[in-house]
Amino acid sequence: xxxxxxxxxxxxxxxxxxxxxxxxxxxxxxxxxxxxxxxxxxxxxxxxxxxxxxxxxxxxxxxxxxxxxxxxxxxxxxxxxxxxxxxxxxxxxxxxxxxxxxxxxxxxxxxxxxxxxxxxxxxxxxxxxxxxxxxxxxxxxxxxxxxxxxxxxxxxxxxxxxxxxxxxxxxxxxxxxxxxxxxxxxxxxxxxxxxxxxxxxxxxxxxxxxxxxxxxxxxxxxxxxxxxxxxxxxxxxxxxxxxxxxxxxxxxxxxxxxxxxxxxxxxxxxxxxxxxxxxxxxxxxxxxxxxxxxxxxxxxxxxxxxxxxxxxxxxxxxxxxxxxxxxxxxxxxxxxxxxxxxxxxxxxxxxxxxxxxxxxxxxxxxxxxxxxxxxxxxxxxxxxxxxxxxxxxxxxxxxxxxxxxxxxxxxxxxxxxxxxxxxxxx
Numbered sequence: 450x451x452x453x454x455x456x457x458x459x460x461x462x463x464x465x466x467x468x469x470x471x472x473x474x475x476x477x478x479x480x481x482x483x484x485x486x487x488x489x490x491x492x493x494x495x496x497x498x499x500x501x502x503x504x505x506x507x508x509x510x511x512x513x514x515x516x517x518x519x520x521x522x523x524x525x526x527x528x529x530x531x532x533x534x535x536x537x538x539x540x541x542x543x544x545x546x547x548x549x550x551x552x553x554x555x556x557x558x559x560x561x562x563x564x565x566x567x568x569x570x571x572x573x574x575x576x577x578x579x580x581x582x583x584x585x586x587x588x589x590x591x592x593x594x595x596x597x598x599x600x601x602x603x604x605x606x607x608x609x610x611x612x613x614x615x616x617x618x619x620x621x622x623x624x625x626x627x628x629x630x631x632x633x634x635x636x637x638x639x640x641x642x643x644x645x646x647x648x649x650x651x652x653x654x655x656x657x658x659x660x661x662x663x664x665x666x667x668x669x670x671x672x673x674x675x676x677x678x679x680x681x682x683x684x685x686x687x688x689x690x691x692x693x694x695x696x697x698x699x700x701x702x703x704x705x706x707x708x709x710x711x712x713x714x715x716x717x718x719x720x721x722x723x724x725x726x727x728x729x730x731x732x733x734x735x736x737x738x739x740x741x742x743x744x745x746x747x748x749x750x751x752x753x754x755x756x757x758x759x760x761x762x763x764x765x766x767x768x769x770x771x772x773x774x775x776x777x778x779x780x781x782x783x784x785x786x787x788x789x790x791x792x793x794x795x796x797x798x799x800x801x802x803x804x805x806x807x808x809x810x811x812x813x814x815x816x817x818x819x820x821x822x823x824x825x826x827x828x829x830x831x832x833x834x835x836x837x838x839x840x841x842x843x844x845x846x847x848x849x850x851x852x853x854x855x856x857x858x859x860x861x862x863x864x865x866x867x868x869x870x871x872x873x874x875x
Contacts, residue, residue, distance in 0.1 A: 486517060492539050495541065580616065595673055619657045680704060683722070687729040709754040710748075723765060775808050786829060825851060828851065
């Protein structure tokens with residue numbers, strides 16, 4: 450028996466080896482190896498708390514946390530292999546000095562060796578910065594235009610500061626937080642929660658998904674009121690110094706102001722009048738200029754609409770100029786004698802060709818007087834009553850002349866005419 454077993458043993462060994470080779474070839478032919486590529490496999494970062502503990506902020510560069518993976522394995526294994534079975538991880542504890550982390554690969558639930566898995570890149574690249582915190586001021590604005598005849602009287606936000614956290618390079622760019630509410634067509638007050646956005650000093654939007662703030666929305670309220678323009682007027686009191694006159698012209702700057710309030714309140718205001726006690730001309734020898742705050746003259750339910758441009762102060766100028774003087778020569782023919790007693794006659798003396806009249810007043814008025822257009826009367830009856838005379842006897846009398854000159858022009862002294870009185874029969 451033993452001889453039979455070892456008889457031709459070399460031939461038998463060769464046969465056994467050949468059978469094994471044939472078996473291996475059959476297996477390979479029945480289930481050959483192949484490669485398959487899987488796209489957009491996410492790389493999971495583990496131990497990121499190591500960066501958080503160092504108060505560091507990280508950002509993945511160039512989408513290196515997504516890989517394209519090629520797996521090489523027997524064909525039979527791909528029937529049960531899914532993209533979700535492929536695990537790609539980058540352990541932050543293996544972070545290099547150049548801020549890269551090697552990627553390791555494995556496959557869940559399938560007996561595929563990690564050496565059979567290849568990615569299109571082997572590391573995740575990070576940008577790492579110090580995490581900083583800052584308080585930034587809130588600036589609020591309105592967008593759009595309210596309805597015609599209305600204004601935004603006031604706007605406010607329920608927060609003036611917001612705390613923001615993020616990478617230093619981004620946080621350092623922030624100048625302010627901006628919130629904006631739309632008031633288009635509004636005729637009444639409104640409020641809303643509005644999103645917070647960050648802006649740099651040039652009002653450019655600072656966009657970053659890596660910023661964290663203590664609030665994402667701020668409550669804004671806007672007061673909308675009706676508005677209209679009204680004139681500003683001023684009264685004056687007092688008398689300028691001797692030799693000076695008030696022209697009567699009073700100028701207010703601004704002459705019109707915009708006021709705001711409810712529609713009902715605006716219907717009850719047509720102008721703002723500065724009282725005379727605030728503009729005294731006593732003793733003035735030139736223009737009187739006062740700056741008056743008219744805010745206190747507004748009714749309680751009215752406010753200024755030009756809140757940003759007008760501070761309530763009005764410059765009032767009352768014009769005062771030196772008194773002008775002039776001598777007029779009124780022709781004799783312009784003067785008539787009236788109210789003569791029935792039994793008497795009265796005529797002006799033939800020796801007087803004209804009457805000299807000294808007038809004074811504002812320059813513009815005095816200079817415009819035409820002597821030929823001035824008329825006068827000699828009222829005999831009125832003169833007699835003033836003098837207590839019941840009867841008029843013949844003779845020559847100096848009787849005052851009344852000239853028809855405007856009230857604003859003053860005649861200096863009394864002008865008289867020489868009147869010759871005689872009996873009617875004579």
